[in-house]
Amino acid sequence: MSPTARIERDSAWPEISFEERIGTAEFRIHEKAHITVNGDSCRGCTTRECVVACPANLFVPTSDGGILFNYENCFECGTCYLVCNKEGAISWTYPEGGYGIVFHRT
Amino acid sequence: MTNPPVRHDADIIVVGAGPAGSCAAIAAARAGRSVILIERGPFPGSKNMYGGVVYPRILDELVPSWWETMPVQRWVVKRSTMLLSDTGALNVDFRANAWGAPPYNGATAYRPDFDNWLANHAVEAGARLVCSTTVTGLLRDSTGRIQGVSTDRPDGDLHAPIVIACDGVNSFLAKESGLYPHTDASNFTLGVKETLALPKHVIDERFGVRDNQGVDIEILGGTSGVNGGGFIYTNLDTVALGVVLKLPKLAAQQKRPEQIIAELKRHPAVAPLIEGAEVKEYSAHVIPEAGLEMMPTMVADGMLVAGDAAALCLAAGIWLEGVNFAMASGMYAGQAAAEAIAKNDVSSRGLSGYTDRLEKTFVLRDHKKLRKVPHLVLSDRVQHKYPAFVAGVVERVFRVDNPHPKPGVRRIVREERKKAGIGLLDLLRDGWTGMRGFG
Ligand SMILES: Cc1cc2nc3c(=O)[nH]c(=O)nc-3n(C[C@H](O)[C@H](O)[C@H](O)COP(=O)(O)OP(=O)(O)OC[C@H]3O[C@@H](n4cnc5c(N)ncnc54)[C@H](O)[C@@H]3O)c2cc1C
Ligand code: SF4
Numbered sequence: 001m002s003p004t005a006r007i008e009r010d011s012a013w014p015e016i017s018f019e020e021r022i023g024t025a026e027f028r029i030h031e032k033a034h035i036t037v038n039g040d041s042c043r044g045c046t047t048r049e050c051v052v053a054c055p056a057n058l059f060v061p062t063s064d065g066g067i068l069f070n071y072e073n074c075f076e077c078g079t080c081y082l083v084c085n086k087e088g089a090i091s092w093t094y095p096e097g098g099y100g101i102v103f104h105r106t
Numbered sequence: 107m108t109n110p111p112v113r114h115d116a117d118i119i120v121v122g123a124g125p126a127g128s129c130a131a132i133a134a135a136r137a138g139r140s141v142i143l144i145e146r147g148p149f150p151g152s153k154n155m156y157g158g159v160v161y162p163r164i165l166d167e168l169v170p171s172w173w174e175t176m177p178v179q180r181w182v183v184k185r186s187t188m189l190l191s192d193t194g195a196l197n198v199d200f201r202a203n204a205w206g207a208p209p210y211n212g213a214t215a216y217r218p219d220f221d222n223w224l225a226n227h228a229v230e231a232g233a234r235l236v237c238s239t240t241v242t243g244l245l246r247d248s249t250g251r252i253q254g255v256s257t258d259r260p261d262g263d264l265h266a267p268i269v270i271a272c273d274g275v276n277s278f279l280a281k282e283s284g285l286y287p288h289t290d291a292s293n294f295t296l297g298v299k300e301t302l303a304l305p306k307h308v309i310d311e312r313f314g315v316r317d318n319q320g321v322d323i324e325i326l327g328g329t330s331g332v333n334g335g336g337f338i339y340t341n342l343d344t345v346a347l348g349v350v351l352k353l354p355k356l357a358a359q360q361k362r363p364e365q366i367i368a369e370l371k372r373h374p375a376v377a378p379l380i381e382g383a384e385v386k387e388y389s390a391h392v393i394p395e396a397g398l399e400m401m402p403t404m405v406a407d408g409m410l411v412a413g414d415a416a417a418l419c420l421a422a423g424i425w426l427e428g429v430n431f432a433m434a435s436g437m438y439a440g441q442a443a444a445e446a447i448a449k450n451d452v453s454s455r456g457l458s459g460y461t462d463r464l465e466k467t468f469v470l471r472d473h474k475k476l477r478k479v480p481h482l483v484l485s486d487r488v489q490h491k492y493p494a495f496v497a498g499v500v501e502r503v504f505r506v507d508n509p510h511p512k513p514g515v516r517r518i519v520r521e522e523r524k525k526a527g528i529g530l531l532d533l534l535r536d537g538w539t540g541m542r543g544f545g
């Protein structure tokens with residue numbers, strides 16, 4: 001395929017923003033966080049496995065070397081606690097019954 | 107020491123209304139036991155996502171003529187394996203139109219539909235289904251014997267002499283009971299997928315099917331250098347496209363899951379299939395990938411573990427089957443639990459009918475036969491070197507390079523093997539492992 005053909009084809013589905021992407025999933029948000037991240041543990045973490053691996057992109061590095069985490073749009077998949085190598089950095093539970101991710105065409 | 111007698115709410119508590127839990131509940135209720143089936147989602151299936159094909163043959167036993175009522179998207183009549191190099195693709199297709207008629211083979215289905223349908227059969231069999239309720243732990247008496255579960259409902263403790271943990275890949279019950287000590291990330295893959303909308307006739311044309319015929323494509327390569335694989339499945343008016351990614355490898359590089367999907371969608375062999383499709387739903391879930399190597403102890407006094415909670419999902423390259431393994435193990439757990447109640451022995455010995463059944467059937471026999479395959483398929487060589495090697499060989503076999511005469515295949519193989527950086531001994535060894543592993 002020539003480079004131009006490739007570019008034309010790429011524009012056949014403009015890549016959607018992450019906000020639009022996550023907006024396609026339904027989250028019934030509970031006021032209480034089911035996952036919390038201990039910022040002190042993260043400050044010394046150089047590997048940052050959670051940042052690239054979380055499919056919901058919920059771990060955001062801050063300029064002061066910490067991690068900003070928001071539990072709201074979480075798939076409850078378990079990736080973050082499995083890849084994080086620091087004991088105690090993530091405390092992970094399921095949300096209260098009836099809340100959290102609700103899949104429809106999966 | 108004697109315990110004051112506990113008032114039991116049921117004979118058996120099943121945690122999780124996925125395929126394992128619902129089949130456990132159907133089997134136990136049919137055997138005349140009282141069963142409570144607890145699900146944390148607002149309805150069964152609401153927390154569950156997978157690639158897209160169920161193989162329900164095992165349901166013949168629990169739900170005869172299941173195909174008449176099951177919420178099916180399409181019946182799979184074509185299975186393809188796609189080997190992707192950066193620019194090329196080798197496709198191996200198998201088509202069997204007979205799979206599109208009773209008694210059928212596999213079907214694409216949405217899990218929120220399928221799981222809900224299966225849980226309804228548990229309710230019809232007499233089980234009590236409790237949704238929107240998260241089990242938070244095991245209840246034990248002073249001797250440590252399991253007596254039921256605690257939940258997040260007010261006064262939510264539920265008592266029963268047997269708990270069947272069907273709570274999926276993260277199974278906190280198996281971990282809490284001490285049956286499942288490991289959480290080694292290298293045993294797991296992350297699956298992310300897009301449900302992509304396309305008009306039905308467009309899907310029919312692009313995939314070469316009609317009516318309610320469907321296609322299952324497994325992909326090797328195309329995951330941006332992260333060990334894993336991809337899949338494409340046709341639903342009625344959507345296509346499910348996704349990747350599974352080995353967790354430590356994903357975490358150790360820079361590309362995020364949705365970027366890896368985006369690259370797969372741009373691959374010249376994939377793009378024409380899904381061009382113009384709109385993302386309807388983005389989803390993610392973890393898979394227990396290591397098979398036999400990671401399986402926990404599945405029986406304890408008063409407790410059984412089934413389905414993904416016991417790592418019974420079979421993820422071996424051309425096969426990604428978990429739902430059928432979950433349904434079978436759930437059914438056997440339900441039957442064994444009912445037997446144990448009947449003979450009044452809920453100790454691990456009384457419950458051993460469960461593992462007997464697993465050993466005798468495909469559940470553990472397939473896993474034993476294919477024990478080496480998950481690691482082979484996810485190994486660095488198979489992942490990073492073989493797709494380019496195979497595609498390179500096939501490209502040169504088919505390329506017409508006149509006026510040059512055709513080179514011998516043996517020479518092409520040797521040259522492409524060297525180009526891909528694969529040692530002859532490694533190739534032979536992997537071939538041998540593969541042949542024995544799949545045999
Ligand atoms: C990306 C991907 C692709 C896949 N593709 C396929 C495929 O094409 N074909 C196939 O056959 N298999 C496939 N699988 C595997 C398959 O999805 C699983 O093996 C199967 O769902 C396991 O069933 P289960 O009942 O054991 O667990 P699950 O389906 O995970 O069900 C567990 C249930 O327990 C509930 N639960 C969990 N914890 C609690 C709690 N504490 N309290 C109350 N309820 C709880 C959950 O909400 C859930 O409903 C795929 C998996 C993934 C992730
Ligand atoms: S959550 Fe774990 S992996 Fe992520 S920054 Fe903190 S310590 Fe590191």
Ligand code: SF4
Nearest residue numbers: 054074075077078080
């Ligand atoms: S459970 Fe999954 S989606 Fe939720 S924060 Fe962890 S990695 Fe992200």
